[in-house]
Amino acid sequence: MTQAKDTLAQQNHIATLLTLQEIAQNLAAELNLETLLERVVEAAVKVVQASAGSLLVWDPWNNDLVFAVAKGGGGDALIGHRMPAYKGIAGWALTNQQPAIVTKVRQDPRFFGAIDESLGYHTSSLLAVPLLVKGEGIGVLEVLNKASEEPFDQEDTDLLMALAGQAAVAIKNARLYRQVREERDRIVDLEEQVRKDLAREIHDGPAQMLSAIIMHLSFIEELLVRDPEQAGKEIVLLRGTASAALQEIRSMIFELRPVVLQTRGLTAALRSFVNRLREVDDMTIHAELEEWTSRLPTKIEDICFAIIQEALTNVKKHAEARNVWLQVTRQNDLLTVNIRDDGRGFEISRLEVLEAQEGHLGLLNMRERAEMVDGELVIRAQPGWGTRVVLTIPLSDNQTVGRSRVTDYLGLPQNNSRPPKQKQAKFYQRS
Ligand SMILES: Nc1ncnc2c1ncn2[C@@H]1O[C@H](COP(=O)(O)OP(=O)(O)OP(=O)(O)O)[C@@H](O)[C@H]1O
Ligand SMILES: [Mg+2]
Structure with a gap:
């Protein structure tokens, strides 16, 4: 039994x-x-x-x-x-x-x-x-x-x-x-929004200006026969409109931050930018990018990225370099970016002329952006000796922000605007 x-x-x-x-x-x-x-x-x-x-x-x-x-x-x-x-x-x-x-x-x-x-x-x-x-x-x-x-x-x-x-x-x-899945959806939404905003801005800005320019050109075409002197004056006016359109497009490009910069931060965005450059350009890019556990403030990330993007684009466009070295470090509350190439260099003294007369505004924009975050931009160049751009931005403790918080208990009513209270239960103390 x-x-x-x-x-x-x-x-x-x-x-x-x-x-x-x-x-x-x-x-x-x-x-x-x-x-x-x-x-x-x-x-x-x-x-x-x-x-x-x-x-x-x-x-x-x-x-x-x-x-x-x-x-x-x-x-x-x-x-x-x-x-x-x-x-x-x-x-x-x-x-x-x-x-x-x-x-x-x-x-x-x-x-x-x-x-x-x-x-x-x-x-x-x-x-x-x-x-x-x-x-x-x-x-x-x-x-x-x-x-x-x-x-x-x-x-x-x-x-x-x-x-x-x-x-x-x-x-x-x-x-x-x-x-x-949520991160992917968020990125898709963000990209969609950026695309919509951009389409609207192009429509309201440069597209309108271009159609005005085309109309103006037809007018000038007629004037050339009737009143060539007036046609000359109109051409001067037209150049003004064209320059304004160009300026607007440039500032749009500046505003157009890659999504990865918004979602994953400066280092990730730089990596992807550098990788893209490597695909389309023969020069060797030596990138030394520090990994950080906390994000920098959005404004600093944006400005830093834009400056590096412009500096590398300049190397690609003008330097005929074989190598470019990019280094981004963060030490003792100072963010330092170093970009150096072994290309043809240029005459620094010609810069003001280039900026004033020929509308080359990349370097000027870089300096202005650096100043917006109390940073400093130094450009060293000499014909035949390459170019070096050094950007320094001071960071105080309160300027860094934590990683974006992940609500990983999901699917529940949430009330999560406060950070964890560290001492309320024993299990908080475990790392
Ligand atoms: N790394 C470089 N190597 C050689 N020349 C350079 C380099 N960077 C800049 N330059 C020179 O300095 C000039 C000014 O650069 P800047 O970025 O201001 O204008 P840009 O690149 O010509 O036009 P954009 O306004 O589209 O940037 C360039 O036209 C080029 O002659
Ligand atoms: Mg440029």
């Missing part, structure tokens, strides 16, 4: 493990975060034969645990409900990174009875396990009241811990997948 009982118990155990394995495989394949969270709770309820279950996600920005899924026991009303991450049995499991079995819930000082009261549900026994990814708590999985009305035991804990381990990894993956 006992032997038959043991065999039955073993068979049940194997069946449970198989169910667990199947569930784990299904979870790993699910990339939709909401569906995945639902499935995790359904699986949890099933493996330990509980009558209700819920999944709480840790919101690091408010240090709350938020109910993402609640099944059974009228739990739908709980979705989105928040409680401090260091409170309750769930909070204990997360903070201590250990499972919590509670057989007499009401006698446990950690029990957060407010929820039972609000739902009119009677929790008698409870099992809560932390969702951990590489030692970091991301939430808590809870099951309530076994269907058999027996208390949860060690085997239930082991099963739920095994499930939680698989679930946590699947949740992390689904979040990463969502982040990548």
